Amino acid sequence: MTLDTPFPFTALHGQPLLQTALLLATVDPLIGGVLVEGPRGTAKSTAARALAALLPGRRFVNLPLSASEEQLVGSLDLEAALQGGEVRFRPGLLARAHEGVLYVDEVNLLADGLVDLLLDVSASGVNHIERDGISHAHPARLTLVGTMNPEEGELRPQLLDRFGLFVRLDNVLPPAERQAIVRARLAFDADPAAFAARHAPAQQALAARIAAACAALPQIEFSDADHERVAAMCHAAAVEGVRADLVMLRAARAHAALAGRDAIDAADIDAVAELVLAHRRHAEAEAEQAPHTPPPPPSGASGQQQRTAQAPADSTAPEDGDWGALPPQLVPIAGVKSVRPLHAKKP
Structure with missing residues (x-):
């Protein structure tokens, strides 16, 4: 480069x-x-x-x-x-x-x-x-x-x-x-x-799309349904605190803006959920x-x-069996x- x-x-x-x-x-x-x-x-x-x-x-x-x-x-x-x-x-x-x-x-x-x-x-x-x-x-x-x-x-x-x-x-x-x-x-x-x-x-088309999304972002509001869906996902993932909720709502709004929509729908939340939860999900x-x-x-x-x-893919134990080995899990x-x-x- x-x-x-x-x-x-x-x-x-x-x-x-x-x-x-x-x-x-x-x-x-x-x-x-x-x-x-x-x-x-x-x-x-x-x-x-x-x-x-x-x-x-x-x-x-x-x-x-x-x-x-x-x-x-x-x-x-x-x-x-x-x-x-x-x-x-x-x-x-x-x-x-x-x-x-x-x-x-x-x-x-x-x-x-x-x-x-x-x-x-x-x-x-x-x-x-x-x-x-x-x-x-x-x-x-x-x-x-x-x-x-x-x-x-x-x-x-x-x-x-x-x-x-x-x-x-x-x-x-x-x-x-x-x-x-x-x-x-x-x-x-x-x-x-x-x-x-x-x-x-x-x-050029993508740069214009980013600029349009940035301009539209403040006009996209969070509905009660958005809050309920995000809260349920974060609760199911057992994440600590509410940072994940805040980030997921912001990310879903940005996703909707990039797609040219003026409102968040369930697909936007689902699309960003794992990017938000992957490093926060409880064991x-x-x-x-x-x-x-x-x-x-x-x-x-x-x-x-x-x-x-x-x-890892599951496998079976050897046919003749190693009596000292534990089965794979x-x-x-x-x-x-x-x-x-x-x-x-x-x-």
């Missing part, structure tokens, strides 16, 4: 869950960001950069693990404030990412204090800086995208719960899909400008979820296939359900 020409979002193959989660968090940044779990080589950063290219400012800010709090939030010139009464603010990474994408690779390795701070700003849309009684605030409405490889450690449950949406990726791909991804990548690497030009109409409720396979990717979207974690693991394709409203 070149610095000037990111891979087109509409050219990603087989990433319906990731693409939908990123679009939802962009339409309503107060959802609280997206946490993407998966091994290396699953195009996590490619998708985040591609999303940023759809936004008006095309801002993509990468937060290094070595960043300090001052680099993240910015700093105040205390000497100027004390001597002249003027607050001079030196912008940090949060200010640079305003109305763009803030990407944190291996967020599980970032200091807990910085993760807390990131999630606070993502959920509020405002960055507050205070130094020795002097304070400053600025808007920081950004799409927070954090990634992690579970082999390198987990996030604390308190921090995991504060990410709005969760997507789990897998790098085990069927041959046909691998070919599609590789062909697209080779074509892009051979001539990025020409590849981007071929996808320009689809990119007992998780065990009751049946394993499944996601449907085909939505039309017009493309990248690497993401799948839910599957329960099925242990279901809840996965991230597929999100329904988003289609623009028919004229």
